[in-house]
Amino acid sequence: MRLKKVFAGALAAAMLVCAVAVPAFAAEEVEQENCLTSSYVQMNIPYADYKVSAAPVNYLLLPATVALAIPLYEKLDLLKANAAAIIAGISVGTLVSLGSALALALALHLTQEQYATLLPKSVTTAISMDVAAELGGIAALTGAIVILTGIAGSLLAETVCKAFHITDPIAKGVGIGTSAHAVGTSKALQMGEVEGAMSGLSIAVAGVLTAVLCPFFVGFIQ
Numbered sequence: 001m002r003l004k005k006v007f008a009g010a011l012a013a014a015m016l017v018c019a020v021a022v023p024a025f026a027a028e029e030v031e032q033e034n035c036l037t038s039s040y041v042q043m044n045i046p047y048a049d050y051k052v053s054a055a056p057v058n059y060l061l062l063p064a065t066v067a068l069a070i071p072l073y074e075k076l077d078l079l080k081a082n083a084a085a086i087i088a089g090i091s092v093g094t095l096v097s098l099g100s101a102l103a104l105a106l107a108l109h110l111t112q113e114q115y116a117t118l119l120p121k122s123v124t125t126a127i128s129m130d131v132a133a134e135l136g137g138i139a140a141l142t143g144a145i146v147i148l149t150g151i152a153g154s155l156l157a158e159t160v161c162k163a164f165h166i167t168d169p170i171a172k173g174v175g176i177g178t179s180a181h182a183v184g185t186s187k188a189l190q191m192g193e194v195e196g197a198m199s200g201l202s203i204a205v206a207g208v209l210t211a212v213l214c215p216f217f218v219g220f221i222q
Contacts, residue, residue, distance in 0.1 A: 071196045072201050079197070093175065097206075106220075114137075116132055118145060119217060120214055122146075146181065149180065150184055170198050174199070176202070181203050
């Protein structure tokens with residue numbers, strides 16, 4: 001049963017990551033080629049001013065992410081009983097996310113800056129923007145990509161699960177949280193308490209794994 005949950009969770013994460021990678025990359029290309037797609041640019045508002053005005057919202061992002069631990073605490077017994085399967089599923093999903101970004105970078109001949117911007121697309125902005133900046137990417141653009149990734153993952157979550165007959169709530173939560181971070185977790189919470197709890201856990205674990213593995217993966221593109 002545990003082995004079955006491992007592969008179900010990994011498959012859900014893999015498919016969701018692949019599904020959102022293309023629109024995320026498309027957003028990157030559009031943003032770089034035509035900055036007028038950004039509303040604050042259209043209104044002649046410098047990004048520095050925009051960032052300052054958005055600081056309160058960004059600050060609230062951290063406690064909001066931490067608050068996702070509440071449903072996880074309520075399902076602590078379930079987590080302990082399936083810990084190995086859950087961690088394995090999140091790990092595989094994280095590797096698929098990073099691998100899909102690398103595959104796109106190689107296929108489309110991205111520069112290292114573009115690749116570093118895209119690489120942490122599947123984790124929460126509280127982590128991804130800092131990781132992208134450290135790797136030499138464009139942190140502001142990473143934030144936009146992460147948001148689009150979360151929206152796409154949230155919209156496609158149920159469809160992917162149905163298409164691949166993924167019915168286990170733990171597997172659903174792991175797949176959604178690993179690939180679509182907090183936005184996807186809001187969808188997982190709608191699907192059920194177990195899905196929401198596992199998705200919240202996946203955000204944290206996937207975020208840590210991504211931060212650790214990104215410096216290794218970014219070296220593949222020079």
